[in-house]
Amino acid sequence: MTSSQLNPAKAASVGPAKVDSRPRVRVSMPNLTGPAVIVAFTVLLFVLASLFVSGFATANNLRALFLSVSLVGIAAVGMSMITIVGRMFSLSLSAVVATSAIIFAGTLHLGPWTAMGLSLVFGALTGVVQGVLVGVAKTNPIVTTIAAAAIILGVAQLVTGGLNVIGQGDSSVFASMIFGAIPLEVVIFVAVAGLSAVLHRYTTIGRGITLIGLNERASAVAGLRAWPRVLSAFVISGTLAALAGALLASESGQGNLTLGASYGFDAIIAVVVGGISVKGGRGNPMNAAVGALLVGLLANMLVLMGLSYEDQLIFQGILVLIAVVVTGATTKSAAAGKR
């Protein structure tokens, strides 16, 4: 083990002669690495796919691609809030998706909008409970959300008896096409991602969430309490997970416990692949949306190129490892004190 490995902070600050060059590096590094690279890579991949993969650049395939990405994307945007506020991930996300899908289907007879509203309220409530636990009681987010997932799924299973809930009503409102070509779900996804990005960048609460994720101690010294921001991150995440679940249920008019089971990890993958630092504070919700798009794009390409579901999972796993290492390595010097 060399001395620079022993102490990265020391190695970075050797020699006063470097002082003039350091600010430039500091400023330009975050722009060049991490999220920006992912965006560039996604665009590049998109262009390459359009040029070389036959059957990719058709209206139907693109619509299918965006449709497959949008629900996971909505959930991932919500999840990114928790990651940015420095609370890692929520492992209860897929439980919330499945349960809100059941609630949507179960209350569909009251009308699609009421059902949607009730699902969202449920999602927000799960967020409130977990947010209070993690934010106020300062419990570990991973274990809290694991426990919450067990409780939510346990209750849902006891209530539904593990059966499929078939909605009595018409949910086609959510399946409509905007301008006759763009599915509503895609529009909602883009709107959610855009609004979250604005919230993250231009509002006090968004800035607070980022600061807490970056350096909780410093923000506490600055008089910024962590728990309201952690709570709001969890509420946003829960609500968006419920939105994804309700939209998922609206596709078929039914809900069951296995619906959206993969969303939890898909959302985590999107967040990580999008280049959002798992240590908190770096990246914004739009990156999660891009991450979801990248994973979906890759999956779509691989399918068109004739790879199966299982091969895709392996690719996704490798993609996550690469993304984790790349974002980890680029933010390492800044976060070295944290480790």
Next chain:
Amino acid sequence: MVNTYWNVRTWIALGAALLALIVAIAVTPGYTNPGNIFALVQSFSTLALVAGGLAVVMIAGEFDLSIAGVMPLAGLITVKVGQSAGIAVGIIVALIVAASVGVLNGYLTWRFAVPSLAVTVGTLVMTTGLGYWVTGGDVVTMPNYQFGLWLDSPVGGIFSPRSLVALVLIAAVMLVMSRTWFGMTVRAVGSDINRARFSGLPTGRAMVTVFIMSAVLAGVAGSLQALSLAAGQPGSNLNFLLQTVTAAIIGGVALSGGKGRLSGVVAGALLLAVLGNAMSYHGAPTAAVQLVSGVILLAILLLDVPLDRLVGRALEQVSTKIEKVHHATT
């Protein structure tokens, strides 16, 4: 100062497990018949084995989600390879694959100082994919179920070769963690990796080793389970992950690392095994068992911080008092 609360937690876990056992025996007629105790030991030993591996990683201050993928994968490989090349080869190949997942987890976590949670999410997805890839998405079965029958045949009334292997392994891991330098190193890495590094401890080796341990133990459990069922199914075993995490947390292993003992984890596994066994004995659905584990986990999380503070404050008072007395006498 060494925090005594986390040492007390081991005993709390043990007490709770024994209490649960006594209550279960008291309210359930026929609970102590050998058949039921045999089933209890079967589920307890597997849970303790995997939870022990996870606990070692948690003591090192990291987390391993990928055991939920490694466990089924090891089972699939054992069955698939064991069918053609013999069971011993199957087990060895499965364990080698499990160990290499552990190496990957440990190396990436240590080398790039990234949270192991994110790394192991990646390997979880990857191992799940590998599982589907190995089997082509189907359930694989092994025509030779004699070995599986032997694995689950009763030994001494309440044990079986399967549970004995698991119990011996967990005892070995307990010994390694409490009696060797390696155990001390892991604890030091978990308390403060930078200080451990400056003290000249081999942090990288320790980090890789703990992930290998958890992956291999999960691999052994998955392998034995698949052999005894003579079948394997691709997918990820998240329910079991919940149980192992719960067992480790009940046992007093803190997620912040450096704290907790494996004896507590074994007690936590016993508590969960007794609960699950007793509840299903009374005809409760699996969902109810899951619900109860979730509630227990949450309750412990909520109690930990205030209890820790309470014990810490009480100890501080005691120690200042002792100091005062000490000053007064000298």
